[in-house]
């Protein structure tokens with residue numbers, strides 16, 4: 267089969283190569299890929315990934331071979347999540363990280379749900395009961411951010427979205443943000459839950475704005491910057507506040523929630539309650555433009571590669 271493999275000699279650190287088909291274990295389905303979405307984290311990791319290995323986390327396609335242990339039957343339309351290997355024509359996916367898709371959810375839409383959707387869903391869950399709570403989302407114009415705004419609004423929170431510019435902020439109110447700010451200021455009302463993915467000064471600001479007993483979920487470092495923190499200012503001002511380190515793969519393993527989270531998200535999309543915000547779609551044989559656009563912060567939401 268054909269796959270995109272890590273290749274540091276290419277300007278996007280990826281090239282196509284013929285590789286052996288995956289050999290699914292008894293508890294894995296073999297999926298023929300129809301769409302995958304790009305995530306900032308997997309693109310950044312290309313810098314250190316072993317040459318010739320297949321990256322890719324998000325799976326949306328058709329089951330070519332069912333698992334011996336059960337799960338979706340052959341021919342089922344599914345969405346799934348893998349640790350690596352999704353940027354290929356066929357992928358072996360554990361049955362506990364796959365869900366059948368409602369008929370009216372496209373593969374392109376479905377491919378945004380595994381990493382970005384589950385991250386939005388589960389980071390919000392770290393805040394517990396959200397009705398009336400002040401929830402701030404950094405990196406709100408991106409893939410996770412646009413899904414998190416909608417899910418937080420739907421959960422009854424007062425949602426504050428932080429974007430980098432007026433242009434990047436476009437459309438965020440329509441998704442459910444009650445307030446949109448350009449940049450994250452240290453002065454302002456205290457916040458019950460902060461979904462923080464920019465790192466550096468943004469994470470330091472989050473620690474200055476979190477309320478007593480509130481939660482900062484740190485799950486990204488898009489800026490690549492280090493954080494400077496006055497620890498006594500933090501614990502003295504906001505006793506009981508906590509910082510939660512979030513990793514999507516660990517989270518779904520611990521909660522055994524991969525399939526159920528994907529099912530819940532896909533049903534919200536089917537019901538018109540969640541927009542996937544795919545703003546760039548390209549064929550997987552020509553991924554360069556989509557990869558560069560995402561890294562250059564030119565994608566408003568998700569970039570998807572389709573397998574024609």
Ligand SMILES: NC(=O)c1ccc[n+]([C@@H]2O[C@H](COP(=O)([O-])OP(=O)(O)OC[C@H]3O[C@@H](n4cnc5c(N)ncnc54)[C@H](OP(=O)(O)O)[C@@H]3O)[C@@H](O)[C@H]2O)c1
Nearest residue numbers: 306307405407408409410429430434463486488489513514
């Ligand atoms: N821990 C986990 O399990 C997990 C899961 C999913 C994602 N993540 C991480 O969470 C972050 C968000 O993911 P995503 O898929 O939503 O990424 P994305 O689509 O690229 O969005 C990131 C957003 O961050 C903002 N940003 C601010 N400063 C930035 C900078 N210096 N460089 C790049 N972006 C900057 C950008 O918004 P403006 O242009 O408006 O400033 C951009 O829209 C990424 O760092 C990703 O690696 C982690």
